[in-house]
Amino acid sequence: MGKNKILLSVLAGEIGARLQGTDIEVSGIAGVDEAGPGQVTFLSNPKYADQARETKASAIIAKHPVPGAGCAFLLTPDPYLAFARAVERFHPPVRLAAGVSERASVHPTALLGKEVHIGPFAVVAEGAVVGDRVTVYPGAYVGKGVLLGEDTVLYPGVTLYEGVRVGKRVLLHAGCVIGSDGFGFVPTPQGYLKIPQVGTVEIGDDVEIGANTTIDRAALGVTRVGPGTKLDNLIQVGHNVEIGRDTVIAAQAGISGSARIGNRVMIDGQVGLAGHLEVGDGVMLGAKSGVASSLSAKENRAWSGIPAMPHRTWLKMSTLLPRLPELFRRVARLEGAKTAGGEE
Amino acid sequence: MGKNKILLSVLAGEIGARLQGTDIEVSGIAGVDEAGPGQVTFLSNPKYADQARETKASAIIAKHPVPGAGCAFLLTPDPYLAFARAVERFHPPVRLAAGVSERASVHPTALLGKEVHIGPFAVVAEGAVVGDRVTVYPGAYVGKGVLLGEDTVLYPGVTLYEGVRVGKRVLLHAGCVIGSDGFGFVPTPQGYLKIPQVGTVEIGDDVEIGANTTIDRAALGVTRVGPGTKLDNLIQVGHNVEIGRDTVIAAQAGISGSARIGNRVMIDGQVGLAGHLEVGDGVMLGAKSGVASSLSAKENRAWSGIPAMPHRTWLKMSTLLPRLPELFRRVARLEGAKTAGGEE
């Protein structure tokens, strides 16, 4: 893979960096430990400077040169961005050849755009509209009346229930389920009665949704994921949730019904949010935190813990938690000093 | 959707409510913010009274009329129940047309009931028995000898391993897996030896199981989900677990092997339960709680926290957690008052 050769000076221009060192040809990119001669690598953090000195790579993308390193440098104020561009340069995205497999099941009323790829055993149901250059991998299911924007990709086994609307350039990873019924029941003396879930889901442009993530359809109305938002694997999004734009949510987080998550929010892994609350723009939630009520970045930006508290408070608190037994002993000692009958 | 017109007075009769206001025709139901003229909406909680005054809906299903609201009211002691019925009235369930796709794979020894729907790329394996009016969406897999009760629905990509038994009127959402091997291994000097998982899973009538939820088959015997029980998305149910009837479990909860969960238990999101314990009838477990030993509602009904403690204790405790650093300082101050060498 990625065997196209390019001069370091040319690569520098393409990725927005400045070359320091000899201008030789390179042909690939790899991690700092794995990279060999003729390859470029990447240093995100100055604390890995030792690795940089030991790398066999021909050039390192970095913010500053590492003294003592024998290779060239591609210097840039934003090495992460330059790295992303360099990876794409050596591994340009490959689109599957246009065509509809004879072994796919495409309903005659479905509308297919230009140059779509529909793999074997994929289903495109009645009235679905598939935008230009959409890729539907084998075994994916596009329900009745679903809308798929241009250049969107459905990996194997994705399920889109009836009526779901997906924007342009969306990546839906294998096994994710969009539009399943929200979890709504009314207790009755005869057991739970299902509240029919007759709303839908709308996924904005440029969204990515991870493998086996589930997004429930609204009871009434719409569950929304805003444009540019990225969801990792195994996330649960409940019915009528609204997520803003450019928000990132890490794996196994769960968002209960009717919660409203703002723009540019960052939610770390295994976080849980209760229903009907609001998380304001720009809030950051630490891993495993449990959010029971609305949070605003104006009050405080980063939150952690169960229940969520300001991250700095949580850091102090959590350092002291293991010392709780000691604190009990100290208080008992103080009480003992005061009275004859101190507890310990 | 849902364009059939009905007089408010007739709707009131159907959903068990009393009309207060003008008897006009309505044709749909929507959320309080989205509903327009000719539509009904719903007020679950008096604290949303402001929304009720601003709604454009023609009628509101509620417990009490909202002073100052300009629309009609459908009054009932149980608005949630009336709401569920009204949604169903405007969105009656649609069953897919009976028929077996030529592109499905149905084993000649499988027994199919009347009016079943088997979609393309679905598999019904050897000796499976499919009840009347069962719907199997595309790509679902019904293993060898599986039993499916009447009116059960398998959404796309559901997998039922060999021998699993599913009751009547069960809804299995996309990607759920029932009957995968339980997690059982014996450590040996040569590594882990798998304990063959040769039991099965039994799902009662009227159960609903969420998208991508997994239920493991028993090592020996049966993993059971009782009738009327509702499981949300991405839940893990370990081998030999027994769950009673009319229990509800929210998304991403996990139940370890051989745990026994009673009837009418409520388990909130991301809860974890250890193996071999018992959770009594009617117990409620708060979100993210961690249950390490058996709990009974006789002792206490609602539990929260890690490890689980009575919910009221947890509420008090968790409010104090962020003040733990302060408490350490206060104790150090007390100690300092007592001796010269106080810590702070």
Place this chain on the structure above:
Amino acid sequence: MGKNKILLSVLAGEIGARLQGTDIEVSGIAGVDEAGPGQVTFLSNPKYADQARETKASAIIAKHPVPGAGCAFLLTPDPYLAFARAVERFHPPVRLAAGVSERASVHPTALLGKEVHIGPFAVVAEGAVVGDRVTVYPGAYVGKGVLLGEDTVLYPGVTLYEGVRVGKRVLLHAGCVIGSDGFGFVPTPQGYLKIPQVGTVEIGDDVEIGANTTIDRAALGVTRVGPGTKLDNLIQVGHNVEIGRDTVIAAQAGISGSARIGNRVMIDGQVGLAGHLEVGDGVMLGAKSGVASSLSAKENRAWSGIPAMPHRTWLKMSTLLPRLPELFRRVARLEGAKTAGGEE
């Protein structure tokens, strides 16, 4: 199932146990409560001795005989191991008949070993190499250039993205996804830019991966799961993670990108690990713990809590947590004794 008869004395020899009691024929194995005459059962823990006395089984696999039990005993120092062997004796694994379904989609360039089974609606893409005796259940997807070692089994709906390498005797349960894109984005003023994930995943021999578990491909390089390692259901493994050999990970655990997990590690359910940390050989992580930094078994073997602390500390601490409100009162009382203006 499992109707082949065998003398207890013969069975004892096969499973490494010693018969105490009458040598009769048995024909199956079942749980201690369900077993009937002619069946063998199993006692892992002496505390279940009452069940042993009440069982209707003809023989019990156990470490020591239970006084007062009326049946025979198969005695062994390792009853769990003998049990596993006995289950396998009565339920020998069944391999699906060799053959490639006409309804599978196998690319002409794919290489299939001997006696492979490829079910209907399975896909084997361009250049994939499928080892001898591999079983691919319906609807599984084997991407471009994937390597599958001998005797590996893919249950329905498994997705292996392009280039993933899987060892021998691996069990991949339904719906697991291997090789989906890692979660890597660079923030830019125009929103997040995706870092192309161009590495791969390598799964060692004798690995088992649970239903709906997800393992992301590396950004560059390889995400690795070592030989003999067992993963339960709904686990997330981030990009560039390395997991050693003979490690067991329970359901719903999550491992963030670039974490390195050693050999013979035990990770319990719903544990979360931050990225770029190291968990040493032999470490044990208690259920729901949150690991934010590297841990070594040399320092301490078992860890629990959020953040993770030595398990023994956590046990003491967590017992005291519910008493935190009491501690606040006691400290206020001490302060009150000291000054007139004590808080309570």
